[in-house]
Amino acid sequence: MRRYARLFMLLCKVSLMRQMAYRPHFFLMVFGKVIRMVLLLLFFQAVFLKVDRLGQWTFDQVLLLFATFHLVDYIMSITFQRNLSYGLPALIQSGNLDSRMTLPVNPLFMASLEDIDMMDFISFIPCLGLLIYALHRLGFAFTWLQAVMYGLLIANALIFLFAIVLIIAAISFWTTQSAGLARVFDDFTRVGRYPLDIFEGFWKFFFIYVLPLALISQVPSQALLGALSPGFLLYALAISGLLAVVAIRFWRTGLKNYSSTSS
């Protein structure tokens, strides 16, 4: 475990060195990402100039949802998202996965964390600020238990996303191509930025039970606001656990199927 922690720090350092090679570029990208979040926020504010509630959600609650979504989204993009969605298919296609498999570490660890996105790591800090601001606006009105649940459900959201991203990426063991599908899923996840109350009927059902994007930010936010039923909590944990098991199995089967052909 400690070895992996050290390895992770080393990967962060190498990534930072690589990404900082063009320093003005690095800071411009961070600036762009922060601006994007601010502008999205302005968009929400523009919406709430016209209405005082979206379904059941007030502006402050939507702010919490928005910050939670970006918190999860940033952690995902700093760590495994691009490595698995775009890096792994490229490694499989080129046959370069061989060199990673011969390393004395778990191949899944290397495949998911090889390139740590330090630009997103820096842009992540204002996102934390936004979360604190949202909590401040809500008057920090939550119990310790609710706060713990919030943290737990954010971890749960990350497991859920990791599992799906891994399943999509592992498809490339058979097809060598899955980046397109990964991009579509990435577009889908943006649903998590909005309260699911905006959907009605079929689509609401779809995003809770078929492709449960509700798990990303809605469920953790509801837990913090004390509006999550125990049934839903169990459901959220069960789904992520189940998907994680399926994903790991799928990855192992894929790895056995890996033919290591290169062009």
Next chain:
Amino acid sequence: MMRKALLIFRLVFMERSAYRVNFILEISGGILSILIVVFLWLAVYRSAGRAELGGYSLAEMITYLLGGGLINSFLLTTAENPETSQAIQDGALSNLLIQPIHPYWVWLFRDLAAKAFLGVIGLAGYAIVSLLLNERLIFLFDPLRLILFGVALAAAVLLQFLTFESLNLLAFWVENTYGFRFTLRVIMEVAGGAIIPLSFFPALLQKVFALLPFPYLVYFPMRIYLNKIECADILPELVRAAVWMAGLAGLNAILWNRGLRRYTSMGD
């Protein structure tokens, strides 16, 4: 010149067709994002319990979002291309300089061709979505307005090219221009009105946006389409867009001439 331009168009269409699946997926993603926002606005109108918000009826809003989405993702955002920067950085420019056509024209025609290609695929995608939302869409039949809409779109295409090209040309001085282009694209999407009509923003922000060329990209054409601007007011706006274009073209010319003097190309 015309023949050369057509040749470039044909080449770009062939190149792009090789990766059709990628483009279709990318466009599906764009349409999906727009649909999510359409759902959001349906809910906002429901919550507000009013037929009109910010001067837009629900049908107008949905038409605005789909039209703006089409313009934004296929004509403006996706086609933001790095070719100029790349050519300057990796020395491919040397090869272009000895061709019987000026590199700038090559880049312009290649950009226009890429936009046309994405526009065609996008139109197909949005046509399918439009069938689903048929009853909620507004169609424009007034021929004069349709022509003005077309002119505004052409202006948007050129303005977008000129804006990003001036950043691309910075490659003569800086090693990597992606950061500039990324930041500008983010600002362009919002200030251009691709996500929401600009009239929804607080007054101060609207004033800031009006100082930029971006409102001509999506907001202006869609206002023409939706009858939100009088015919008599369109012409002065078009003139202002033309002034922007002239200014940016001048800037491009200066950057090109100064940059070329600095340009060195080393072999491997």
